[in-house]
Amino acid sequence: KLAVSLGLIDPAARRKYLIEATPDLPQQLYQLELQAPSTQYDFGGIFLTHAHIGHYSGLMYYGHEAMGARGVPVYAMPRMRQFLQTNGPWSQLVQFNNISLQLLQDGQAVQLGQIAITPFLVPHRDEYSETVGYRIAGPHKTAVFIPDINKWSQWNTSLVDLIKGVDYALLDATFYDDGELPGRDMSKIPHPFVDETMQLLGTLADEQRAKVWFTHLNHTNPLLQPDSVQSKRVHSAGFNIARQGLRLDL
Numbered sequence: 001k002l003a004v005s006l007g008l009i010d011p012a013a014r015r016k017y018l019i020e021a022t023p024d025l026p027q028q029l030y031q032l033e034l035q036a037p038s039t040q041y042d043f044g045g046i047f048l049t050h051a052h053i054g055h056y057s058g059l060m061y062y063g064h065e066a067m068g069a070r071g072v073p074v075y076a077m078p079r080m081r082q083f084l085q086t087n088g089p090w091s092q093l094v095q096f097n098n099i100s101l102q103l104l105q106d107g108q109a110v111q112l113g114q115i116a117i118t119p120f121l122v123p124h125r126d127e128y129s130e131t132v133g134y135r136i137a138g139p140h141k142t143a144v145f146i147p148d149i150n151k152w153s154q155w156n157t158s159l160v161d162l163i164k165g166v167d168y169a170l171l172d173a174t175f176y177d178d179g180e181l182p183g184r185d186m187s188k189i190p191h192p193f194v195d196e197t198m199q200l201l202g203t204l205a206d207e208q209r210a211k212v213w214f215t216h217l218n219h220t221n222p223l224l225q226p227d228s229v230q231s232k233r234v235h236s237a238g239f240n241i242a243r244q245g246l247r248l249d250l
């Protein structure tokens with residue numbers, strides 16, 4: 001499966017975007033092209049969440065040695081922007097104008113036609129940059145995308161209240177439970193286990209739990225197998241598992 005990325009299409013403005021520049025960027029650009037051909041849709045840029053390799057390293061394909069792109073808008077928070085500007089090989093993308101960095105600020109919406117994207121800080125392993133999730137508001141519905149966070153208890157926002165205020169919640173489900181990585185201390189790579197998230201949200205009404213889509217699955221996660229016991233448990237509890245090709249209308 002490909003690393004997690006979102007394609008965002010605005011039919012009214014005839015523009016399309018990506019959220020995340022993963023190592024699978026070429027294939028994901030192709031999938032976006034199938035949904036929104038470049039003959040009809042302009043590419044409006046990429047929104048980054050943070051500086052972990054699965055989320056930004058696909059920018060290399062825009063570089064001098066590959067696509068040789070010109071001025072692709074890349075939306076990034078202050079530390080993320082500085083990281084790209086001051087560390088090679090990413091700084092060459094800036095120097096050669098392969099990408100054009102667009103500054104984001106916590107809680108400040110970027111208006112893109114009939115779509116508004118708002119970054120918000122979340123606690124994560126911020127070695128090189130801050131980490132954000134995104135609130136994506138369309139003309140009719142709203143989604144949140146939080147692919148990485150340490151633990152919900154470390155965040156100063158109530159996940160329950162957040163879900164009640166949106167139509168879709170794509171949430172970090174990197175690991176299903178503890179012990180998934182034999183020989184590694186999983187406290188050093190904190191994420192909310194799916195079991196933990198389901199317990200936290202277990203008191204929500206059925207229609208609220210149905211808003212949740214578990215995403216960003218590590219290759220060890222049994223939710224990757226649709227027929228696994230764990231996948232059946234998630235569905236029986238009223239939650240969803242995001243699969244490649246999932247389409248959500250805004």
